[in-house]
Amino acid sequence: MRTIGAAAATAVVLSLALTATACGGGTSTDGGGSNDSPGTLTYWASNQGASIEVDKKVLQPELDKFEKRTGIEVKLEVVPWSDLLNRILTATTSGQGPDVLNIGNTWSASLQATGALLPWDDANLAKIGGRDRFVDSALGSTGAEGEDPAAVPLYSMAYALYYNKRILADAGITRPPATWDELVADGKKIRAKGKQVLGAEGANVSENVHHVFVFAQQHGADFFTADGKPDFTSDGVVAAVKQYVDLMAEDEVVPQGNAEYAQNQSVSDFAKGRTAMLLWQSASANLASQGMSEDAYGIAPVPVRSGTPGAGTQVNSMVAGINLAVFKNTDNLDGATEFVKFMTSDEEQKILNKAYSSIPPVAAAQADPAFNTPANAVLKDTLARSAAALPQVADESQFETAVGTAVKELFAEAAAGRTVTTASVKARLEKAQQQMPTK
Template sequence: MRSSSTSSRLLAATALVAALGLTLAACGGGDDDSSGSSGGSGKAADPGSLKGQTITYWASNQGTSLDNDKQVLTPELDKFTASTGIKVKLEVIGWADLLNRILAATTSGQGPDVLNIGNTWSASLQATGALLPWDSTAFSTIGGKDRFAPAAIASAGAAGKDPAAVPLYSMAYGLYYNKKMFADAGIANPPTTWDELVADGQKLTKDGHYGLAVEGANGAENIHHVFTLAKQRGASWFDDKGAPTFTGPQQVAAVKQYVDFIAKDKIAAKGNAEYVQNQTITDFASGKAAMMMWQSAATSIKAHGMTPDQYGVVPVPTQTAGATGDAGVTSMVAGINVAVFNSTKHKAAAEAFVKFLTSTDEQKILNGKYGSLPPVTEAQSDPAFQTPDLKVLAGVLQKSAAPLPQVANESQFENLVGPAVKDLFAEAAAGKAITDDTVKAALVKAQQQMPAS
């Protein structure tokens, strides 16, 4: 997730990449020895020939802090080095900075060999030519494309093109609810429709506690939820040619419904309009809010002292009960992909590292520690991923999740509409009326700033 404070810089970097039509990428880390290049043979390089090389790895913040990520990853990287002789220089980058760093690397020629990316960025970064295409030859070096869940592969690049990255961690949104707060309010079951959620939320909003917590200043969270709410209305944010369709009535209705949790329904605290970095989890785990919509949150909830028996997880509501098809979409296909910069000087070493990260054993370890789901299907049967909450989220990925638009301008969409929703939340918190016209004006402004398809 990213704050909107970097939006202008991200847009500038993205626009520069598009304007120059760049197909080059960041130089790989380590020394200048190019003997590790695989040459596209489709065969994994002899580990002995890679010994002594150093690759750089930009990891995304998956744990409770950057230091926590280092604690999780360092012993695994040491394991990789011990088995291959390849050293890994690790940098963990927070979500507020990651896309900005990546876009800057595509233009400066200074970047890592291997990096994590949010899967929603796959098509945008693919369009720059900065990332190694994972064609059948590249996939053969890590065991083949069919090892990965189809939904995860669908969020790795534009349709009809070779994926720009490889799925690493899979996640989905669920509705988390506090069992005791529901029982105390006389609510027998969690909501399945939005009308039920608002009604339940209003019963739960009292004495300084709220029915729902949202992350109003978090642009990525805003995008994820308005994507789902629009999808449930049969609408997308881009047409079939990749042109933005931000101002349609269904898109306006989706944004208004989300902002109304503060504006009209008043089931989320006004202070939520300023939440940008996981404060939602703190409010939920502390009992300040009875519900939240979040991605694979078990590890973070536990870190805040809440035990699994104290909460339940169900799919996010739909507009009508039992909805199917687009109307039944309850989550974007969430997740993290791992990519290789196309001009790395250590291609074989980078591919060997991706093979390690996506090996069945390592998938069990890393996803188990982070509370996410393995996109490698062979790892999914491990008992660690059969907990009640993860089984619900796995079902969401299989049955009711859809990928965000895999178009070249997706990152600009995130960095324009996400902050627009943030501003609407801020207006709602200040007591200003949020109407269809208010929302449409914000979306018109965002669409006017979009570059040509």
């Protein structure tokens, strides 16, 4: 949407000044950057599992396999989500970072605008098998419209409603809620049985943005105008944010303590049977690692305002996922490209996405029976029919930080027993919009 230049540089500097929920090669003396040796790559992986140690157990055998095949050693660092964006942005300005890295797909356009990432033009895509290997929904979150992708899809995910079968049955609820009104009504029955209703991560700015984006879509609103300008205070956006925060403030569906949650605590509560429902991205592997049997819970589409999920205002998830990027000034471009080819191969896509209960963005890998279970069917159907990509604009990371923080502050107000009004929501969103870069 925007050209690389002064505006992009301003966006990066502003992002560095903000707190959020990678980059070029070159030598590094701290062990965090790439190595001049053509036999070595450095890789920053995002924390996909229940812990960093879980990720290492998943990834290291595959990296060893790559080294055996190619002779290239991959030095792995799993970076927590709380640090990842700021680490990436620091690397784009310092030139000190890994050769290959994971990025949240919502950051693709904003990181693309820095000019630090390798563009995946037709020639580069041909080296890893071509554009047609990837499903369209995943490619839609790889960079600004009309530009070559800044990264390639690695894991595809969608939000779903996870529900504890026993807790719902004990409350006399025979099916999961399909609308928000049904969820609020079911919540009263669940609380009457002494259980909490719905987990949330009120202090996680990225999670907050993901949810209020979906609520805004359901209200027929968006956070940006057609020409990419922030529009955080429209009636639809304000109503959407208030509806989400009201799950705690008014409806008593989300526990007040969840206003402080930011590191998967809501997943843990659900796995331990403390809450009846959870809104999460592809949570099955995470729940299994915490000892929750697949028989104990069901998976349903995220509720909508009315009817069933589908096109238009019946959006019920953002197009979630992880992309794989290479920094343009890596000292080992051939090795980095070969690594991306390996990680997006049909074989590895099956292995990695099974491990993380995500959906392969590579079409051929989706044919594996493991991705056609009832649980995965919900996720695949959501991605195909009722998910929308977050705005692919250069200021997306600032948008996540500013709006996500506004929602965090509103949850804190609700948890403190203060009334959340349309006016107070609009005031927080006005403040968030003022924090966005001016063009």
